[in-house]
Amino acid sequence: MDDLLKSNEEYLEETCSVCGRRLTKYGNKQLKDGILCRSCAIFSSPFLRDEDFAEMTVEDVKKHLEYRRENAHKLESFKKSVTVEGRYDLYIDEESRNMVFSKKRDLLKENPDIIPLDSIKEMSIIEEQYLKEDGVDVLMELELDSDEVKHVGFRINEFPGINNKTEEYRKTCETADAYLKAIIAVADMEEVL
Ligand SMILES: [Zn+2]
Numbered sequence: 778m779d780d781l782l783k784s785n786e787e788y789l790e791e792t793c794s795v796c797g798r799r800l801t802k803y804g805n806k807q808l809k810d811g812i813l814c815r816s817c818a819i820f821s822s823p824f825l826r827d828e829d830f831a832e833m834t835v836e837d838v839k840k841h842l843e844y845r846r847e848n849a850h851k852l853e854s855f856k857k858s859v860t861v862e863g864r865y866d867l868y869i870d871e872e873s874r875n876m877v878f879s880k881k882r883d884l885l886k887e888n889p890d891i892i893p894l895d896s897i898k899e900m901s902i903i904e905e906q907y908l909k910e911d912g913v914d915v916l917m918e919l920e921l922d923s924d925e926v927k928h929v930g931f932r933i934n935e936f937p938g939i940n941n942k943t944e945e946y947r948k949t950c951e952t953a954d955a956y957l958k959a960i961i962a963v964a965d966m967e968e969v970l
Contacts, residue, residue: 793817794835795842806830813838820845822890823880824929844925849888852877861959863952864935865917869894869963876960878917878929892929894964896921902933902953904941912938915949917956 789800794811804815808830813821818830820842833841855877859869865878879889899920904913914937919929933956934949 795838808838809834811835817842820888822926824890824926824931826928826930829928841925845888848891849885851891852884852888855884855891859959859963861952861955863956864933865931867956867959869959871963874963876963878931890926890929892919892921892923892926894960896923897960897964898922900957900960902957907938910938911940913941913946914938915946915953917953 787801789802791800791812792798793800793805793814793816794808795813795817798814798816800812800814804818806813806818806821806827809832811834813830817838821830821838822841822845825841830838854873855868855875856870856872857868858871859867861867865880866882867876867878868884869876874894875891876894877884877889877891879887881887897919899918901918903916903918905916906912907914915933917929917931917933921927921929933953934945936945939945939949
């Protein structure tokens, strides 16, 4: 009984605009015309930022979740032919000309968005100062010609705010370089850099 009361306290009165389940206190996303629960947010693309959710309508999210189900299904036939290991592993399927950035080796567990190589409009590595401390983050940024995920961005260094005189920084830059080289080699895309 105590457990039941405890778990009830974690719920709010409001419900998710997409699946109708009661919202929990944390992990909700504000949408343009509603609120998305944690479970729906977790199944969304990991590359959607809060500002992306804020511009999406409930209908947009329903379509997005449908796309995510299709993505998971397509991953079953994804063939890893090129691999660059990192905080996010890059896998390229040269035959289908698709790639993914995945935190897990098991793509079916992670469901990373399939990125067609031909959808890349811009690709860059950016160094960003970490807060006000004496450290940097090295970021991978991709702009995509896609209806679902237009922007893919993530930190390449394992821990935020690394010093740019360390071995960790040197290794991070090596990984960044390896990502670019691997993608360019398959994508034939000099013009986007
Ligand atoms: Zn939901």
